[in-house]
Amino acid sequence: xxxxxxxxxxxxxxxxxxxxxxxxxxxxxxxxxxxxxxxxxxxxxxxxxxxxxxxxxxxxxxxxxxxxxxxxxxxxxxxxxxxxxxxxxxxxxxxxxxxxxxxxxxxxxxxxxxxxx
Amino acid sequence: xxxxxxxxxxxxxxxxxxxxxxxxxxxxxxxxxxxxxxxxxxxxxxxxxxxxxxxxxxxxxxxxxxxxxxxxxxxxxxxxxxxxxxxxxxxxxxxxxxxxxxxxxxxxxxxxxxxxxxxxxxxxxxxx
Amino acid sequence: xxxxxxxxxxxxxxxxxxxxxxxxxxxxxxxxxxxxxxxxxxxxxxxxxxxxxxxxxxxxxxxxxxxxxxxxxxxxxxxxxxxxxxxxxxxxxxxxxxxxxxxxxxxxxxxxxxxxxxxxxxxxxxxxxxxxxxxxxxxxxxxxxxxxxxxxxxxxxxxxxxxxxxxxxxxxxxxxxxxxxxxxxxxxxxxxxxxxxxxxxxxxxxxxxxxxxxxxxxxxxxxxxxxxxxxxxxxxxxxxxxxxxxxxxxxxxxxxxxxxxxxxxxxxxxxxxxxxxxxxxxxxxxxxxxxxxxxxxxxxxxxxxxxxxxxxxxxxxxxxxxxxxxxxxxxxxxxxxxxxxxxxxxxxxxxxxxxxxxx
Numbered sequence: 257x258x259x260x261x262x263x264x265x266x267x268x269x270x271x272x273x274x275x276x277x278x279x280x281x282x283x284x285x286x287x288x289x290x291x292x293x294x295x296x297x298x299x300x301x302x303x304x305x306x307x308x309x310x311x312x313x314x315x316x317x318x319x320x321x322x323x324x325x326x327x328x329x330x331x332x333x334x335x336x337x338x339x340x341x342x343x344x345x346x347x348x349x350x351x352x353x354x355x356x357x358x359x360x361x362x363x364x365x366x367x368x369x370x371x372x373x
Numbered sequence: 374x375x376x377x378x379x380x381x382x383x384x385x386x387x388x389x390x391x392x393x394x395x396x397x398x399x400x401x402x403x404x405x406x407x408x409x410x411x412x413x414x415x416x417x418x419x420x421x422x423x424x425x426x427x428x429x430x431x432x433x434x435x436x437x438x439x440x441x442x443x444x445x446x447x448x449x450x451x452x453x454x455x456x457x458x459x460x461x462x463x464x465x466x467x468x469x470x471x472x473x474x475x476x477x478x479x480x481x482x483x484x485x486x487x488x489x490x491x492x493x494x495x496x497x498x499x500x501x
Numbered sequence: 502x503x504x505x506x507x508x509x510x511x512x513x514x515x516x517x518x519x520x521x522x523x524x525x526x527x528x529x530x531x532x533x534x535x536x537x538x539x540x541x542x543x544x545x546x547x548x549x550x551x552x553x554x555x556x557x558x559x560x561x562x563x564x565x566x567x568x569x570x571x572x573x574x575x576x577x578x579x580x581x582x583x584x585x586x587x588x589x590x591x592x593x594x595x596x597x598x599x600x601x602x603x604x605x606x607x608x609x610x611x612x613x614x615x616x617x618x619x620x621x622x623x624x625x626x627x628x629x630x631x632x633x634x635x636x637x638x639x640x641x642x643x644x645x646x647x648x649x650x651x652x653x654x655x656x657x658x659x660x661x662x663x664x665x666x667x668x669x670x671x672x673x674x675x676x677x678x679x680x681x682x683x684x685x686x687x688x689x690x691x692x693x694x695x696x697x698x699x700x701x702x703x704x705x706x707x708x709x710x711x712x713x714x715x716x717x718x719x720x721x722x723x724x725x726x727x728x729x730x731x732x733x734x735x736x737x738x739x740x741x742x743x744x745x746x747x748x749x750x751x752x753x754x755x756x757x758x759x760x761x762x763x764x765x766x767x768x769x770x771x772x773x774x775x776x777x778x779x780x781x782x783x784x785x786x787x788x789x790x791x792x793x794x795x796x797x798x799x800x801x802x803x804x805x806x807x808x809x810x811x812x813x814x815x816x817x818x819x820x821x822x823x824x825x826x827x828x829x830x831x832x833x834x835x836x837x838x839x840x841x842x843x844x845x846x847x848x849x850x851x852x853x854x855x856x857x858x859x860x
Contacts, residue, residue: 260794283726284713285796286805286822301794301805308794330713330830351536358540358859359522366548375690382628382683392631404638406645406660429557452560452651457659466645 262299262310267321270300273311274324277302282309284324287334289342291366295319296342315344323349333357341366407468408451411444415482417463418442424455424464440484447477505533508841512541516619516845519855523848527841535836537829543859547819554814555581555789560651565821566857567648568611569799571604573857574653576797577819579733580808581655584789591735593657595776598735599670600644600652602765602772607636608800609758609765610681612852613688616755619849620697628684635677639670657782667773678766685759698751702835702847705749714831716802716824717757718851722749728798739771751850758852788814799824801852823857 265273282302290297295316302309315321323346325332335349336357343364355363386392394401403409420440425433432448433455435441456464506527512520520541526534546565550558562577563570575597582589614629637647643662644650652659662670688694704714709722719726720743727743729736744760746753789810797804802824809817828851839847 283710285803286807286820286827288805288807288818288820288822290809290818290820299807301807303796308796310794328713329711330827333826333829353536353538357538358543359538360540360543365545376692378687378691379625382680382687383624386628392634404642404645406643407641408645408651427557429553429560450560450564450649451646453645454557454560454651 260308260310262312264312267313267315267319270311270313271322271324271327274300274327277304277309278327280304284328284331287331287338289338289344289366291342296344298338298344300324319345321346323347325350340364403468403470405468407470408453408466409469410446410451410467410471411449411453411455412465412467413442413444413482414463414465415442415484417461418482418484419461420484421460423458423460427454427458429454441481442484443479443481445477445479446471446474504528510535510844514845516615516849517853517855518615519853521848521853521855521858523836523844525836525841525844530841532836532839532841532844535833537833539855539859541859542856546860547821550816550819552815555810555816556655556814558816558819559654562819562821563649563651563653565860566823566854568608568854569604569801569804569857570649571600571653572797572799572804573821574650575601575734576795576804576806576821577808578653578655579797580793580795580806581789581810582785583793583795584791584808584810585655585785585787587656587783587785589657589783590780591777592661592779593781594735595772596658596662596781597653598739599662599769599772599776600640600650601734602768603636603639605765605800606762606769607633607640608852609762610636612758612800612849613684613755616688616846616849617694619845620694622687622694625684625687632677632680632684635673639673642666643670654782656785657780659782661781667776671770671773674766674769678763681762685762688755688759695752697843697846698755698850701751701843702839702850703748703750704831704835706747708834709749709831712831712834713827714802715827716799716852717754717761718802718828718831720744721746721753721757723747726803728796728803731796733795733797735772735775738775739768741768751846754850788812789816801825801854801857802827821857821860823854823860825851825854825858828853829858 282304285301285303288299295314297314300311321344323335332349335346336353338344339346340355340358420435420437422435425435430448430450432445434443453466456466508525508527510523510525511517512522522538524536525532546561549561553561559574563574565573610629610633614626617625641647644652644660704722706723709719709724723745725743744757746757790812792809795806804824805822807820811817832851835847
C-alpha cells in the first residue's frame with residue numbers, strides 16, 4: 257500500500273496546494289467530510305502513483321471555501337455533493353447545480369443540529 | 374466482423390432445453406449452507422438478549438420476564454450474526470427460504486414447560 | 502443550428518436497472534449537455550454508522566450495493582483492521598481474493614447481459630445471465646448467500662472453503678470459461694454489436710485523466726490504474742497485469758471487461774493453487790481508534806473507504822467514494838455530441854451502479 261500522508265493546511269492555502277499537486281500529475285481521488293465539533297473536517301485526497309496525499313482543514317460554519325474545480329474540473333461533483341449533504345459554503349463551483357443534484361427532502365442531512373428535522 | 378456468431382450457442386440451447394425450473398411447481402434445491410431463515414430451539418434459550426442486542430436491524434425482540442422470543446421476518450437480513458453470538462447455540466440458520474408473505478410477520482416463540490403446548494407457541498413449525 | 506430541447510432521461514428507463522435522472526439538452530437529435538440529478542435511492546448509510554457499532558456495520562457496509570457487495574464489506578473490514586493493526590491470516594487473504602474475483606466475474610457477466618439488453622440483443626442477454634448463474638451457485642455453496650455474502654468479518658472471514666470444494670470450483674470454472682469464450686466472441690466480433698459500440702463515446706487518454714475516470718473506463722482509454730497492483734489482500738502474491746486498451750470507445754470498454762473476465766478466472770486459479778492451510782480468523786479485541794483510507798479495485802473501478810474511529814464502539818465516520826461517482830464527470834463529457842439514440846448504450850458502458858453512488 258502506498259504511504260498515506262495527511263497535511264494539515266489552512267483553508268485559504270487549498271488552491272495553492274492543489275495547483276502544486278496538479279503540476280506533479282497527481283490525480284484527485286476524493287473529497288471527504290467529517291462533522292467535528294467546530295465545523296466540518298475536509299479531506300482532499302490525491303494519488304500520485306506511489307504516494308497518497310491528503311490535504312486536511314476544518315471549515316467553520318461561516319467559512320467560505322473556494323472550489324478547486326478550476327484546477328481539477330471533476331471536483332464539481334464532489335463539491336456539489338458536499339454543499340448539499342453537509343452544507344459547506346463552497347464558492348465558484350463550475351457547474352454549480354444549486355442544491356439540485358440530490359433529490360432528497362431534507363436539507364443538509366449529514367450536518368443537522370439537534371432538533372432539526 | 375462476422376455474422377451468425379451466435380448460432381453455435383443457440384443450436385446448443387435448442388437441444389439442451391430450458392435451463393430454468395418451473396417455480397413454484399418445481400423448486401431448485403438449496404445448498405446445505407444456504408441462508409434461509411433463523412430458527413430457534415426455544416427449550417435451550419436462556420433469554421440472555423445477546424442476539425437482540427447484536428442484530429444489525431433490530432429484528433429480534435426478547436421479553437425476559439415472559440420468556441418470549443420473537444423475530445420480525447421481514448426485518449431479518451439473514452446475516453446469521455445472532456446464531457454466531459448465541460451462547461447456548463440454540464439459534465440456527467436453516468436453508469429453507471422464508472415463504473413470500475403479504476404482511477409483516479412477527480414470529481413469536483414462548484418457553485413452554487410442556488413442549489407440545491400449542492397454545493403457548495403461537496407460531497408454527499420449529500417452535501417445539 | 503436548431504432549437505434547444507430538454508428531454509428528461511430516467512429515473513425510470515428500460516435501460517436503467519437503477520434510478521438516475523439526466524436532463525438532456527438536445528439540439529435536434531444531438532446532445533449538447535447533460536445535467537445529472539441523483540438521490541432517488543439515497544439511504545444515508547454513511548450516517549447510519551453513528552447508530553450501529555463497528556461490528557454490526559460490517560453487515561450494513563455489504564448492503565451498500567448488491568453487485569459489489571463483497572468488496573464493500575472487504576473494504577470496510579480492511580480499513581478497520583488497518584486502524585486496529587490487525588494482521589489477518591494468510592488463508593483469509595486468499596479466500597477474500599477468491600471471493601473478490603468471483604464477484605468481479607459475476608458483475609462483469611451481469612454488465613455484459615445488460616449491454617446486450619441495451620443493444621436489443623435479447624438472446625445474448627439471457628445467455629450472459631445464464632452463465633452468471635453458475636457463479637452465483639458457487640457463491641451460495643461457499644458463502645451461503647447468492648449476492649449478499651456476509652462472509653467478510655473484521656479479523657478474517659467467517660467461512661472456509663475446503664479443498665474438495667476448491668477443486669469443484671476449478672472444474673466449474675473450466676466449463677464456464679469454455680462457454681464464456683463462445684459468448685464473448687459475439688460481443689467482440691458480431692457485426693450488429695460492433696456497429697452499435699465502435700467509435701461511440703470516445704474518451705481520449707488525456708480526457709480520461711482530466712476527468713478523473715477510474716476502472717475499466719480509464720483502462721479502456723489507456724490509463725494504467727488498477728488498485729490490485731498495489732497488492733492488497735493476496736494480490737501481491739499473484740501475477741497480473743492491468744488490461745489496457747487505447748481506443749477509449751464503447752467497444753474498448755466492452756473488450757476490457759471481457760478480458761477482465763478471463764483475467765479473473767486466471768487469478769482464481771492462481772489463488773486455488775497457492776492457498777495455504779491455516780486459520781481463517783483472528784480474534785479482534787477492543788475498539789478502533791484512528792483513521793485510515795483504503796482503496797480497492799471493484800468491478801467498476803477504484804473505491805475509496807475512509808474510516809475514522811474515536812476509540813468507542815461507534816465510529817465517527819465512514820465515507821465511501823464509489824467508482825460510479827468518479828465516472829459520472831467522464832460520462833457527462835462523452836454524452837456531449839452523441840445522438841439521442843446512443844445515450845442508453847453510453848450510460849451503460851460506465852457500468853452505472855447508482856445504489857453505490859448515493860449510498
